[in-house]
Amino acid sequence: MITTGMSDRDAGERDTGAAPDEAARGGPDSPPAVLELDHVYDALAHPRRRYLLYTLKSETAWTLAELAEKVAAFERDLPDEAVPSDVRSQVYTSLYHTHVPKLVDLVVVTFDPESETLHRAAHAEQVLAALDGMGAALDATQEVHARSEADDRDR
Amino acid sequence: MTETGDREREEDPGADERGRQDRRVVAQTPYDPGSDRSLTAALVAAVAEAEDIAPTEVGPPALYESVDVAAIEDALFRVDDVGTDDTESGRVEFEYEGYAVAVTGSGWIQVAERA
Numbered sequence: 302m303i304t305t306g307m308s309d310r311d312a313g314e315r316d317t318g319a320a321p322d323e324a325a326r327g328g329p330d331s332p333p334a335v336l337e338l339d340h341v342y343d344a345l346a347h348p349r350r351r352y353l354l355y356t357l358k359s360e361t362a363w364t365l366a367e368l369a370e371k372v373a374a375f376e377r378d379l380p381d382e383a384v385p386s387d388v389r390s391q392v393y394t395s396l397y398h399t400h401v402p403k404l405v406d407l408v409v410v411t412f413d414p415e416s417e418t419l420h421r422a423a424h425a426e427q428v429l430a431a432l433d434g435m436g437a438a439l440d441a442t443q444e445v446h447a448r449s450e451a452d453d454r455d456r
Numbered sequence: 457m458t459e460t461g462d463r464e465r466e467e468d469p470g471a472d473e474r475g476r477q478d479r480r481v482v483a484q485t486p487y488d489p490g491s492d493r494s495l496t497a498a499l500v501a502a503v504a505e506a507e508d509i510a511p512t513e514v515g516p517p518a519l520y521e522s523v524d525v526a527a528i529e530d531a532l533f534r535v536d537d538v539g540t541d542d543t544e545s546g547r548v549e550f551e552y553e554g555y556a557v558a559v560t561g562s563g564w565i566q567v568a569e570r571a
Binding site for chain 1: 492493494496497499500501510511512514515516518519520521525526
């Protein structure tokens with residue numbers, strides 16, 4: 302994965318070299334802290350997981366049924382009680398079969414299959430912080446965009 | 457086998473052409489990538505139909521243990537940068553809960569059991 306900017310010769314040397322971790326520890330092209338963020342990007346890669354994680358910010362424990370209702374309402378911009386039951390069931394299914402196991406794999410949540418309850422896990426803090434950061438960055442971009450439009454009008 | 461599955465099988469010209477005589481399709485449902493219903497939800501609904509239970513009663517195990525649904529979505533239904541979808545002919549098959557579950561690029565999900 303860390304081959305960006307590397308020639309084939311360099312890569313070959315690394316394969317046979319005595320210090321296979323050198324590239325990961327090494328220069329400015331491959332700061333380990335950034336490479337270790339894979340689980341953050343992975344967790345946030347799907348819009349439904351972002352809604353789920355937003356929801357997770359307000360409480361530390363959720364039953365899957367509650368979470369499905371919140372996420373469905375959030376996605377459709379509806380009050381919780383206005384979510385049709387077939388939609389709630391589809392969101393529940395998609396969380397249970399795909400998104401929750403993914404987040405368990407990434408150590409962002411734990412899931413107890415008996416009580417169908419989710420709790421935050423070790424990486425949750427970092428992922429939620431990144432989610433906040435993205436929001437802030439997008440807001441900033443929109444401000445810049447709005448300013449440049451205002452500038453255009455001034456001309 | 458559900459009656460619905462049986463009837464739909466007769467309407468599907470593809471099933472026999474593929475020469476899968478050792479298989480019996482027990483549920484079949486269309487999947488529309490543009491709809492609100494995710495591929496995961498559509499797959500689970502098809503398995504639920506095969507088992508004659510509610511979708512929320514399917515599993516454990518989760519589908520996630522058998523297949524990467526996002527990868528299927530990408531392989532079969534991703535629309536490229538110029539907005540064309542040239543993957544109509546694709547087909548992905550996997551095992552789940554003892555069934556052979558197939559998804560086609562033309563937008564069909566089939567759940568089959570060994571005859």
